[in-house]
Amino acid sequence: MSWFNYYGLIAVAIILIPNIISALVDKGAFENKYTNKAILALEQIGRYGCMVFMTFNIPYTYFNFWFDHALMVYLIVNGVLLLLYVLGWILFRKGRNTIKMLWLSIIPTVLFLFSGIMLLSIPLIVLAVIFGIGHITVSYMNRN
Secondary structure (H helix, E strand, O other), X not given: OOOEOHHHHHHHHHHHHHHHHHHHHOOOOOOOOOOOHHHHHHHHHHHHHHHHHHHEOOOOOEOOOOOOOHHHHHHHHHHHHHHHHHHHHXXXXXXXXXXXXXXXXXXXXXXXXXXXXXXXXXXXXXXXXXXXXXXXXXXXXXXX
């Protein structure tokens, strides 16, 4: 894979589309009741860092796929995770219950972490862990 990861860009776009639609339809959908600034900062650093490193492979920070047919595994697993993510948005379109909040925070975390491991991308792995800590905590604390 070259420095630009088209598959990663598509995955990020698929994750963003339901979020954008939700924000347009329900202005209060992303109201944040949780106020721990350190966790909120971790979430944002992780979120934007994962988006960048899903799309761009910076030389000497990633080592590409490390086994035969890894691209196929990467595409299949990420495809399933993205399908589950979109399905979560459809199934849980109303409310902020615990299942919805965890579903929509754990799946992207797993997707970013899995992608980082498959590409052996050190920054993506580190940022996925940071994102997971922040996003899962914030999502859980913002549930009803």
